[in-house]
Amino acid sequence: MLEIKPIFNAMRRSKAGAIMLLIQIAITTAIVSNASFIIYDRVQYLQQETGYPEDEIFHFAVQTFGKDVDLSQQFELTETTLRNIPGVINAVAMQEIPLSGGGSASSFGINPTSDQGRQGREVRSAYTYGDEHALETMGVDLIEGRNFNQNEVIIAQNRDVLPTVAIVSKTFLEEIFPEGDGLGQTIYLGDMPLKIIGVVGKMMGPWLKDSRPDNLIVIPFVNAGVYQKVLVRADPEQRAQVMGQIEDILLKEYDQRVVVNLNGMDESKRRYNASDILMLRMLVVLITVLVLVTALGIFGLTVFNINKRTRQIGTRRALGARKSAIVRYFMVENGIICIAGLVIGSAAAVYMGTALLEHYSLPALDHSYIGMTAIFVLVVSLLSVLVPANRAANISPSVATRSI
């Protein structure tokens, strides 16, 4: 019915063209399935929920060179100034900015550290100092426990009085107290005890690529530095406008300082992830162009075959072949090559996936991607044949009778 045998025999007479097509389809399948899987993996990473309303938050840093003020007191003032700007929801001087790629981390234990080291479980977590406004400014919600009281927030320029409580992310709590009774327990940063008084469902730390990206601890301490970071949350529509005024407003309040690194949270996250975004874009362009080139190649080769066989096609038509038989001939011919290419290509894709997994820190290739790619390549390849094959079907039988 499909006349596979004569088609196959005809193909054996011009092997090279068929083999080239097969190689193209095989490599295309291998690349597209692996690349689309990497793309999927990166998209998942880039679009993950961080817990923050990223389009509402922005941050900046203040470098103070004036020596005539108490920095912590100055920043209490600055916070108030910021909160009074129309459009600002809340503002807080923080030690570290979430998702920014820069921060502090330490191991926290269920026992204090002594000269002999630490006994018992310890878990690595990012941490930041902030006050009772931190949670609202970050736009995260407590799922258990309570926020800091004003008297728990230590405002100081030295470390004589230390904070005694902390609010932690749920992921951290579950890791350090797997029994689920973490709220109210005490953890130690070095030998500094901190009682867990609140739990936030989701707040990611400064490094999305950390091995523990979801661990973050907020400690109620205002110990403003010469270089101090500030986090502000504003109405998303007014954020750009508020950001535009920040420098002037702050310098008007006190001018012995410099405002730097003013960025939206979404922007600094994009910057942290620039290499992933770049990889994503390059891969998308690569596979789009690749499929296009392969499709054009199939198209060109079929056009050539048809030109070469004009007289044979005319003869077949003169002998009574229907137009559909001509189209079918080319479709089946291409189909055979394509399927052979896909089989080899799938094997190559699996091999390539393993190699990438082995040499680079890429996740293991999900084999369903090979299947989907194979179907896609088959459809593209048949479509590329369809156009020239239809043209071939319109060759008039009289062509066969002409001598040249």
Place this chain on the structure above:
Amino acid sequence: MILHYLDLSWRSLKRTPLISALMIAAIAVGIGITMTSLSVYHMMSMDPIPQKSDRLFQPQLNTMDDGQTWWTEDDLPYQITYNDAMNLYNAPIPERKVLSMRTGFSVHMNSSEVKPFLQGARVTGRDFFAMFDLDFVYGGTWSESQEREVVPVVVISTELNEKLFGGQNSVGKQIYLDDTSYEIVGVTEPWDIHIKYYDLNNGAFSNREEMFIPYSMIAAKELNSWGNTNGWKYQEINNYQDRLQSEQFWLQFWVELNSPEEEQEYREFLTAYLEEQGKRGRYSREKVQFALRDVNEWLDYNNVVSEDNRVLVGLSFMFLTVCLANILGLLLGKFLRRAPEVGVRRALGASKRQIFLQHLVEVSVLGLLGGLLGIGIAQLGLWGVRQTYSYYNALATMDLTMLLAAPSIAIGACIIAGLYPAWLVCRTTPAIYLKTQ
């Protein structure tokens, strides 16, 4: 003869415009994509200081207790402690060595003309400029006594000099860094490096510092590092003095060793130094461990060329292969259809060799056209890379090597693709085709 072949190829291209265009487009796209990723790779993996990269070394010391691990392949920390940095700096050998660290200040002129701004600064030794081949436009580095006696002096870059003094000779003038006035002693020439190899803490391609001040300012001004500070054991740190004496790693150290003998001598020195430190009970280690890596080894060790980039280069070469298979298929069809014509030429006396050459010239022309078009596509690609993030501005460009490489790769690839079709067609036996006509 070549000219004649070129003429023939041009006619041949024009005879089958659609197929020729397809082939040229395929090469152009293949080269465009490949050159985009290859250019970025090339810039990332380039030797930043080729004339002396094998003479500059970064010593890494293991001053941790046995059993402590680090996240490097050989468990050595990237940086060293303040005490070690000072000891190595004050050691008799080698002649040139520097400790260095990134910090920053608000820069102002104590007047309202220049609005204060924040600027990164490098705290380092006076030999920094000589070691890293950074020349001066005005003035020079600070003296040994200025370094020792903590005199507030600063070397600024041409860019900063342009910004503050309009490019005038500013040696002798004062600028304020935070609350201290520093005297400018030198202005450096523009520094044409795009890999910040001497300090990779803030990213290999991040901005360089525009100011340099003597290392003795670290303790005098209690400067904070703008890079990384890492510790491995718990130590109570309540003031800056505690920090200086602590086992935290936060300084970089470079030495210049001009011969294998000097290198050997320095290795022995480091062994002796570490043994002595161990004896003093600073750490408990069975045997000393250190490493001495030169610039390129250091870049390798820090994985400056990202994995993603290697994967991309690999993928784009596979992509180029697909384009070549594509072209090979098309060339086969095109050349074989020309068999009758070739038969006549053979009958008229053209040798197989000449026919073969003629066809190779034709594919080279294809390659050249595709390669040139490919440079255009690669420029578009690199523009796209630069749009992603300004961090890539210096990296996403094609230097002369890459501009020349593009057509070379294109022509080379096309000749490889053309070999088989050209060989097939030059075997044509004239008799068959002469008979039918």
